Structures are given as C-alpha cells and as structure tokens.
Amino acid sequence: MEGKKVSIVDVAKTAGVSTATVSRVVNQLGGYSKETEKKVLHTIKECGFRPNVNAIGLRTRRSHSVGVIVPDITNEFFAKIVRTLDIFFIKYNYSVLICDSNEDPELEERHIQDMFDKNVDGLIYVSGMEAISSLVKNPRVPVVFIDRSPKNAEFVVQSDNYQGGYLAGKELCEKGCTRPLLIRDYRMASTIQQRRRGFLDALAEYGKTCEGNFEITILPDYKSAKEKVAEFLGEKGCCFDGVFTTNDMMALGTIHALAEAGYNVPGQVMIVGFDNVSLSEFCNPPMTTVAQDTEQMALVAGEALLKLIRKEPIEQKEYVVPIHLEVRSTT
C-alpha cells in the first residue's frame, strides 16, 4: 500500500464521490454536506493522500510559498530574520524559500529568477544590492523590503536608524566624549545615512562640532576597521576619545586596534557599535551597542507580505521599528 502515490482520483473513487468534491473538501470551499465531508476526510486520512503541489501550482499559478533573499545567511542578523520569518509563515501554511545572494549580484539575479520560476506568491528582500531591477520587472508578485527602501516599494520595514545614531551620539557625549569619530561603511546606503544623520544631530545638540577628520569610511568588516584604525593612530595619534561605528564588527576591529596600540577602552576611548550581534556581548570588554529588534522587523514584514498576497488593504507603506541602546563596558 506504500507502493504508489495516491491521487485525488483514488480518493474520489474509494470515497465514492467525484474529484471535484474531494477538491472542495480539501480546500474547504464549502458547498458539500457534513456527511460527505466526513467521508472524504476519512478516506483522505485512511490512504494518506497528499495533494500534488506541482499539479496545484500548474493549475492555479500559485505556490503557497514566499521567497526570502538575504545577502549573507552566515551573518547572525540575517539568520535571525530568516528564522523568524520561517516560523511565522509556517503558521499560515506557507513555506519559505530562503536564498543567500552571497553579496553577489549575479547569483542574486539567478536566485530571484529561480523564485519567480517557482511561482512564489511574494518576496521579502533583505538589505540587498541595487539590482532590484529584475524584481520590479515582475509586477505579479508583491515584494516587501527589510532594511532597504527603494522608491516605489510596496512596503518597507526598517529600524529607526536615525534614532540609533542619535542614541549612540548621545551616549558618547553624556559620558564625556569631546572628540568623536565616526567610522562607517563607505557605501552610503540609506540606513547608513540615517545613522550618520542621527549621530551628527546628537553631537550638535551637545555643542560638539565635527572637525576635519572626524569620519572614516571603509569596508564594513573587522579587518578593514582594525587596519584603518591602526594606521590612523600611527599617523595622527589618538586624536579622538569616542567612536561610533555603523556595525559591531567594525567596533570590534577598532577595540582591538586600540588595545594593541596600548590605549584603554573605555578609559581613553569609548566605543559604540551597531547591531548587537552576540559577539558584542562576549568580546572584551563587552561592547555598548545599538540593538535592532530583528524579530519585530521580520514579523512586521511577514504580516505585511501576507496582506499584500491576500490583497487585503494595508494601512501604511512604511514601518519603523524601535531601537535601543545596549549599554555595556565600552562607554
């Protein structure tokens, strides 16, 4: 009895009804008696019937699945979003297709095509590149953006990046920093712009001016930060006493460069990171950092996509998730 797959025809036959009726029951479309329903449901269970998703997809052009595109699944921030989304959608019987673009536009393009080929009913696009062109090409499927806000986006959810930058600046100023330094991703994504703006505004509020070399722009990783800070230290000495980096790995690189050059953190230089990756809690000293609420972001995005898919009205096109400062030992 485990030999062949049972189809809707088999169910119909053994239940003594038509395939249409079985289909109605399976999809809970109503228009059948309580009795037939019970009968059909019973035989379905009996013979272990599972609808063939390909046949359904072929007929309906829907897949009951959504795609999630992240630039790096290896990054805890994205991994958490993916996980939350996965758990969210399974509740609604949607399966999620995860795809790691690996920061590679070509790969990303390919993955997106792949998802369209699979007839995803919707897409969640997390902080990707600008190669959104191919997304827009397909107006059939709704797209929700996390952490990135292209024009014409149907729905965008982002952390309150401005507030994050502001909190970082405020923390530094209140703890007595007088010569602040900003280290940021050289690519000026909108999120980075907002963090920067918030930071500068906080400084201004405390009467700090932003002198000449107060800003370093680099690749946003540990190594770049460490090297660049070491170099900076070598050239100009420690002409700053507080640093805000636009992510935690850069903060860590900075901490280590400082430590190796013999400076004390937070004694001589304070540091605030961004993201609150678990590393920031366990490094030495534990890092003060701006924490994003990944779970909330994912949930909001999931809910919005679901509405878009169901063509329910959506009250707002944008959602800003609150952010908070996790104060630890580098400030």
Add this chain to the structure above:
Amino acid sequence: MEGKKVSIVDVAKTAGVSTATVSRVVNQLGGYSKETEKKVLHTIKECGFRPNVNAIGLRTRRSHSVGVIVPDITNEFFAKIVRTLDIFFIKYNYSVLICDSNEDPELEERHIQDMFDKNVDGLIYVSGMEAISSLVKNPRVPVVFIDRSPKNAEFVVQSDNYQGGYLAGKELCEKGCTRPLLIRDYRMASTIQQRRRGFLDALAEYGKTCEGNFEITILPDYKSAKEKVAEFLGEKGCCFDGVFTTNDMMALGTIHALAEAGYNVPGQVMIVGFDNVSLSEFCNPPMTTVAQDTEQMALVAGEALLKLIRKEPIEQKEYVVPIHLEVRSTT
C-alpha cells in the same frame, strides 16, 4: 509582449516546429538537426521562454532541487554549511530548499513532509534529531547525513571527532594539565561520544586517570555552562586545571564563570573548545579550539548527494573530514 507567460507551445509555433522538438532541444536530448536547434534556441531567447517548473515536476516527478535540513540556521556552523551547499548546487542547476527545524521535532517533521511534497530529488540532513523515521519512510529520495550517522544511512560525512577530542586532550596534557575536566552535551550523540573517546584516550596516553567527577554533562549552551561551572566551583573549589568542552559556547561560559570567580585562564585553568566559531577568536582571552572544516564537509556531502541522485556508483559510504587544533590563548 510582457503580458502573458510564453509556453513551449508558443515557442513551437513561432519556430515552426512541434513542442516535442522544442522539448528535446531544451533538454539537450539530441535527435535533431543542427539547424532546428539553432532556430529553436533563437526563438527561445527571442521571446524569453522559461520552462514551467510545475509542469515539468508534474510530468517527471523530479524537481531539480534538493533539501537541506539544519537544526538552527542562526548557528554559524550550520549557516556556513548551508551557504557552501547553496553555492555548490547552483553550479549544477539545482536549487536548494533550506529548512530550519529549530530543534523542534514537530516542525522538522513538517518541513520534511513539505520537502517531499515538493519532490526534492535528494536531502541533506545536518546533525538533526532522531526523528529520522519519516525520512526512511520515503525510499524514493536519497539522503546524505552530515555530522550524524544513523544506521542504514546511504552516505555520512563527519568531522574526525575522535581526532578532535584527542588533539584537545593532548594539548592540555602537553601544556601541563594534571586534573582534566570534560564538559559535554548531556545527550550522547555519536559525535559527542567520539570526541569524548578521543579525549580520554589522549589523557590515558599521558598517564592521566579520569577520576570521580571529571565529567560534567549539561545542555550545550553558554548559560548552562556558566551556571554549572560556577556551581561546581562553589561546591568543590577549583579541583581541575584543564577543561575540554564539546563546543565553543560552553567553553566561553566556562571562561566567564572562571573569570568571575577570580581564576586566571590559562594560568590556573586551561580551556579547549570545539567548533571554532568566530566568537572563539574574538572573545577574551581568544580561545584555543578544535576547528571543523565546514566547507569541506558541505562539499563532500553535496558531491555525494549528486552522485546518489544520478545513480552513479559511490565508492564509500562514509567520509571523515580532517580536523585541526586552533591554538590561541586559553592553553
């Protein structure tokens, strides 16, 4: 021209051939003239034809996709495997369906069913629970196991866990440890057993005996380790001078418990972890740990699955990936 999807019929029509011929060309089955091939290929490109995967799946019962099941995508170790697999399979035009079982047997069961429903051509199962029953139920699709070796497995790839444990024990002994302690996952998975065995064998080689309370068994996370070690320290004092934990988070918990109790690492107690997560490099002090070659594991698994899917002969049923000790500052 962007209005409707073009099907194989459209291509056939405009190319002036039959759908059968188009199909043959698309699938490179041969049996057509160079000329028709060129003509068909050209019109395919011309009108942007993309085969409908549902129709193909419905006909062939194959999906050209494989499933990957991990217990926690948020864990760097698994995320890396997923990413490598993804990149590997895309080369062969297979798409990979990632699923995070979230250490939840019910969710896992559901995800697996889902994958079968989607007609995955193969499955890679990474260090999951024992709920493999449902896997075995479906003898149609080949399964490759990573980091777990159930009986009857078609193919298993694992790190050389025994060697890992051995290296940890040796390192401790050579650096002068006399009272070793083992802290391990309370669940005795085969991988943990092997690490333990290797560790004990190394100790024996150096004439160390394993006295009474030399082994602590806990949940394998930071918090459990930290609490348990603190408690242990409180009850018996520091009756050990070297610790091997079966993963890095436990090692970190141990380090922190020790630090808080005022013990010096590695001065009074040495520590060796397992996994080489990036945290182990950045914590304080940077941790000596046993490094698994995740990339190699993923690649071997991917290659094996591909062979299984293609029904090519497979020379061995098991593959052991070398491991090495990353010596840092806790030993």
Add this chain to the structure above:
DNA sequence: CTGAAAGCGCTAACAA
C-alpha cells in the same frame, strides 16, 4: 530527424 497525442494531478466553470 520530426510530429501527434496521451496524460501527469489538480481546479474551476458549467450542468444537473
């Protein structure tokens, strides 16, 4: 070398 046609499993008119 090429085409005609059956049918994979399901849904959705339309009829009854």
Add this chain to the structure above:
DNA sequence: TTGTTAGCGCTTTCAG
C-alpha cells in the same frame, strides 16, 4: 449538493 470535463505546460512513447 454534487458530477463532468476541459485544460494548466510539459515529456514521452509511438509513428512516420
């Protein structure tokens, strides 16, 4: 309330 039936887009014999 239920059944009949025509496809969805593709592969795959079987004929030619």
